[in-house]
Amino acid sequence: MSHDEQPQALQEQVDALAAGLDDHDLAIGQIAAEVAALAQAGDAGADQAPGSRARSGGGWTAYGSDPQALAARMGDLRAWFVWAYPTILFPRSAEKEIPDCWEQHPGVVEELLALYAAWVAAYAEARPNEGRIAWHDRWVGPFLDRVFLGYGLNECRRNGGHVQARQARGTDVAAAPEPATAGGVRA
Known part of the structure; x- marks a missing residue:
């Protein structure tokens, strides 16, 4: 690889890594939303008797x-x-x-x-x-x-x-x- 091709190859690798990070950010956002929904559902039953949600x-x-x-x-x-x-x-x-x-x-x-x-x-x-x-x-x-x-x-x-x-x-x-x-x- 010539000296002139190295920056382009490095840029392609950086672009690929950035796209991978975007995919990870999307997945993390989806997981965070699911966790928040589960936490909200748990909070909705907070006024129940102790342990009743776990036993429901x-x-x-x-x-x-x-x-x-x-x-x-x-x-x-x-x-x-x-x-x-x-x-x-x-x-x-x-x-x-x-x-x-x-x-x-x-x-x-x-x-x-x-x-x-x-x-x-x-x-x-x-x-x-x-x-x-x-x-x-x-x-x-x-x-x-x-x-x-x-x-x-x-x-x-x-x-x-x-x-x-x-x-x-x-x-x-x-x-x-x-x-x-x-x-x-x-x-």
Whole structure:
């Protein structure tokens, strides 16, 4: 390279580096905007109970959820349940028939919200994937076992109507803060 070509080559390298810096500045600006949006969303929930935002489950749990968001999620859950329950997802049987009072059992509501969230995740992708069969194999059976063994649905089924589940030993509901409600669901 001649002495006259060196400044031009150096200028080309400087121009290339400057273009790279512009790309980096753009990316840093986008990241900064995302961080600011996340911080603002976090500040919006600052008046909630300590730790409730961390436990909110992104709207997929009744615990700590905004009552309006929970009411909307419960509407989605009810619509999905009406479709899913009598179809192939939950074949009805006398042993595992979910009684109509399921919404009066907060644990069942949480289990159904989690099952629904897993279903949405498994079926959200347009392309076929293993998540769909995994949802059926991994989540449905254990869900049914848990809700009948742990949340009093067997008693409701046998009674033909709602039976208030017994309170676990060692819990003092009177000492707990009043939970938020939406759609009849205790948060």
